[in-house]
Amino acid sequence: MNRIYVDNAATTKMSRKAVKAMLPYLEERYGNPSSLHTAGQLAAEALFNARREIAERLGADVKEIYFTSGGSESDNQALISAAEAGARKGKKHIISQKTEHHAILNTLKKLEKQGFEITLLDVDGEGSITAEQVRSAIRGDTALVTTMTANNEIGTLYPIKEIAEVCRAKGVLFHTDAVQAVGHIPLDVHEIGCDMLSLSAHKFHGPKGVGALYVRNGLMPSCIIEGGAQERGRRAGTENIAGICSMAAALNEAATAIPEDTPKLTAMRDRLIAGLSEIPHSVLNGSTTNRLPGNVNMCFEGIEGESLLLLLDAKGICASSGSACTSGSLDPSHVLLAIGRPHEVAHGSLRLTLSSENTPDEVEFIIRSVKEVVEYLRNMSPIWQELQEGKRNYVIQ
Amino acid sequence: MLYSEKVMDHFTNPRNVGTMEDADGIGEVGNAKCGDIMKIFLKIKNDIIIDVKFSTFGCGSAIASSSMATEMIKGKPLSQALELTNKAVVEALDGLPAHKLHCSVLAEEAVKAAVKDYYDRNGIAYDHGKFVQTHDCGHCGED
Numbered sequence: 001m002n003r004i005y006v007d008n009a010a011t012t013k014m015s016r017k018a019v020k021a022m023l024p025y026l027e028e029r030y031g032n033p034s035s036l037h038t039a040g041q042l043a044a045e046a047l048f049n050a051r052r053e054i055a056e057r058l059g060a061d062v063k064e065i066y067f068t069s070g071g072s073e074s075d076n077q078a079l080i081s082a083a084e085a086g087a088r089k090g091k092k093h094i095i096s097q098k099t100e101h102h103a104i105l106n107t108l109k110k111l112e113k114q115g116f117e118i119t120l121l122d123v124d125g126e127g128s129i130t131a132e133q134v135r136s137a138i139r140g141d142t143a144l145v146t147t148m149t150a151n152n153e154i155g156t157l158y159p160i161k162e163i164a165e166v167c168r169a170k171g172v173l174f175h176t177d178a179v180q181a182v183g184h185i186p187l188d189v190h191e192i193g194c195d196m197l198s199l200s201a202h203k204f205h206g207p208k209g210v211g212a213l214y215v216r217n218g219l220m221p222s223c224i225i226e227g228g229a230q231e232r233g234r235r236a237g238t239e240n241i242a243g244i245c246s247m248a249a250a251l252n253e254a255a256t257a258i259p260e261d262t263p264k265l266t267a268m269r270d271r272l273i274a275g276l277s278e279i280p281h282s283v284l285n286g287s288t289t290n291r292l293p294g295n296v297n298m299c300f301e302g303i304e305g306e307s308l309l310l311l312l313d314a315k316g317i318c319a320s321s322g323s324a325c326t327s328g329s330l331d332p333s334h335v336l337l338a339i340g341r342p343h344e345v346a347h348g349s350l351r352l353t354l355s356s357e358n359t360p361d362e363v364e365f366i367i368r369s370v371k372e373v374v375e376y377l378r379n380m381s382p383i384w385q386e387l388q389e390g391k392r393n394y395v396i397q
Numbered sequence: 398m399l400y401s402e403k404v405m406d407h408f409t410n411p412r413n414v415g416t417m418e419d420a421d422g423i424g425e426v427g428n429a430k431c432g433d434i435m436k437i438f439l440k441i442k443n444d445i446i447i448d449v450k451f452s453t454f455g456c457g458s459a460i461a462s463s464s465m466a467t468e469m470i471k472g473k474p475l476s477q478a479l480e481l482t483n484k485a486v487v488e489a490l491d492g493l494p495a496h497k498l499h500c501s502v503l504a505e506e507a508v509k510a511a512v513k514d515y516y517d518r519n520g521i522a523y524d525h526g527k528f529v530q531t532h533d534c535g536h537c538g539e540d
Contacts, residue, residue: 304432306456307408314409324432325456325497332432344429380414381454382436383429 001316004362008203008294009152009180009353010320014250015205021249022207025242032238034228043241050248057251058197059188060214066221066231067244070211071179071200073224075103077213077235078175078196079146081222083111085173086143095137095145097121097129098338101152104177105334116143126287127154127339131162138166144173149181149197153322153335153351154286155295157185164193173219179203179211183254184292185262189214196221201243205355206250210243261356265293268354268363272296275367276350279374281387283396285336285349294354297322299341301396302384303348303377305332311373317366322349344383345395400457401491407461412468415450422518424510427503433459435507437467441515444475451507458490458497465489466504475515479527481508 005013025046031039033047048062055062068074079094086092096108098120108118119137121129134145145167147158160176167174175196181187183204189197196219200211215221220234227236273284273296281301300308305323312319322333324347331337332346341349352366378384386392400408417423417438427434433455440448449471451463466486470478483501487493493501509528516523 302454304455304459307460310405310408310457323456342430343432347429347432380411380452380460382425382434382452383454385416385452 003316003318004358004366005318006352006354006358006362006366007318007320008355009155009351011202011208012205012355013357014202014207014246015253017253018201018206018246018250022242022246025245029241033241034230034238043239046241046245047239050244053248054212054251057255058182058199058214059190061217063232064189064214064217066213066215066234067239068211068213068235069209069240070202071101071177071198072103074179074198074200074211074213075101075177076107077221077224078198078215079104079107079111079144080224081215081219082144082146082173082175082196083114083116084222085219086141087116089143091141091143093117093119093139093142095119095121095134095142097123097147097158099123099127099151099153099156099335100146100148101177101179104146104148123338125339126290127151127156127285127335128158128287128290129163131159131166134163135166135170138170138172142170142172144175146175146177149176149178149187150185150292151286151335152180153333154297154339155180155291155353156286157181157290157292160192160194167195168193180292183251184258184294186255186258189216195219201247201250204250204254206247207243210240210247212247257356262293264356265354268358268360269294269296271360271363272352272354272367273298275363276370279371281394281396282374283345285339285341292353296352296354297349299336299345299349299396300374300378301345301348301394302381302387303374305347305349307377308348308350308370308373311376312369315369315373317369320351320353322351323347342395399494400461403465403489403491404458404461404493407464407490408457411451411460411464413450413464413471414452416452417448417450420450422511422513422515424507424512424514426506426510427455427459429454432456433500433503435459435463435503437463437507437511439511439515441475446470446473446475446478455500455503456497458493459500459503461490462486462493462500462504463507466501466508470508475512478508479512481505 031043033044179200182199197214202208285297305321306325336346420438421441422439425436438450449467453463483505486501
């Protein structure tokens with residue numbers, strides 16, 4: 001069976017170039033960059049070059065890039081760094097918003113237990129916030145504002161430039177989790193004006209287990225993994241040279257392809273949205289225009305997302321859902337709840353995230369398949385029967 | 398894989414799906430907010446379940462549990478249907494992941510609720526202690 005992979009927000013297939021970029025550092029150039037001998041120095045040189053390439057792609061200085069194990073670690077380090085810097089000045093208030101990734105939300109919960117006060121801003125119906133909301137929430141003791149660049153579930157883009165400007169004017173640090181955005185939309189840390197930015201290689205066709213944190217010159221990230229003096233003493237552990245070189249290759253490739261890929265992805269995205277919107281009592285989650293080029297997220301009333309995913313998988317379609325049953329928790333997606341979807345509707349969500357490897361033919365097959373599966377599941381759903389019989393009111397018109 | 402072959406078989410080819418116009422007993426359990434509702438319809442003659450149908454809103458294991466439970470009580474006397482346990486449903490499905498066990502509990506309860514409905518409709522006396530709902534979930538009970 002032909003497999004159609006449309007779960008690129010979960011992870012991506014590594015590109016050929018990214019795989020090739022790793023191989024020399026797994027085979028011949030396996031030295032430790034901290035070693036003085038030639039083998040080590042070859043690795044150190046590769047590490048330097050990868051750091052420079054990544055810095056250039058982000059518009060950053062080479063000294064502003066810290067390698068990590070991925071997006072979650074970058075987010076943890078960014079938040080803990082800002083919290084510790086704030087606490088030293090008696091600032092123990094942090095502002096974020098409700099649709100952040102759990103790497104942010106759970107780190108904030110931990111900081112809350114340590115005595116920080118956390119303000120989570122409400123989002124609008126499309127999942128976004130305004131710079132004005134941030135401005136009103138900033139206090140004299142605010143240490144940090146952190147908002148994502150793009151949402152991983154519903155693809156909403158946040159006004160990070162405007163938020164960064166507000167933060168700069170108020171003298172508050174600003175971090176953005178750009179894990180879903182780097183390599184997908186053009187980003188430059190100076191244009192954004194952020195103090196810190198997180199990224200993860202496997203979201204742009206690089207390897208899993210490697211990421212980076214940008215930290216503006218003049219700020220010193222806290223060390224959350226103690227040990228050797230790697231990453232200028234801010235992150236211990238022998239560097240993942242193969243992963244880092246591969247990440248640099250993947251980022252170069254992805255960033256270069258943005259102008260060419262964006263119109264293709266946007267066209268497929270919009271066709272999916274139009275096709276799936278033909279399903280009665282369905283709704284798009286997020287914005288029609290202010291969203292990542294490859295993200296589609298819909299709710300279908302009267303069905304549950306896990307069964308939808310399993311039946312799509314049986315047709316060869318790999319997708320994702322915000323249903324509680326797919327997460328192992330009792331609650332459906334916090335993002336869908338934050339944009340106002342009731343529990344029973346949030347259980348019936350479907351996320352499709354495209355890459356440039358997907359084709360318009362696949363998009364048509366997905367539309368046909370989702371229509372079939374939704375109808376099949378509705379036919380065996382007691383909720384759907386009650387909705388049809390008028391015993392229950394439709395939430396989605 | 399998350400599910401056994403048995404679960405996938407009963408999920409992708411569910412037995413006894415549908416509703417019944419002239420059911421003698423209907424049991425509905427679960428809550429839309431939690432993400433699963435199970436409804437079981439019974440046709441009963443001489444205390445024997447001569448036909449059974451179900452409709453379920455829920456995940457793969459909820460649909461598979463409903464399908465399996467209906468197979469296990471079809472053609473059986475009511476007394477036997479009342480002895481159906483969630484454990485027996487899980488065993489028949491060759492196991493369910495730990496966080497999906499509540500789906501089998503719903504199936505057991507849906508069967509019991511349908512039998513209770515039959516007893517209530519026909520004024521048949523029964524031991525109320527046998528029909529205590531054990532399903533415990535953070536949201537259920539709310540609407």
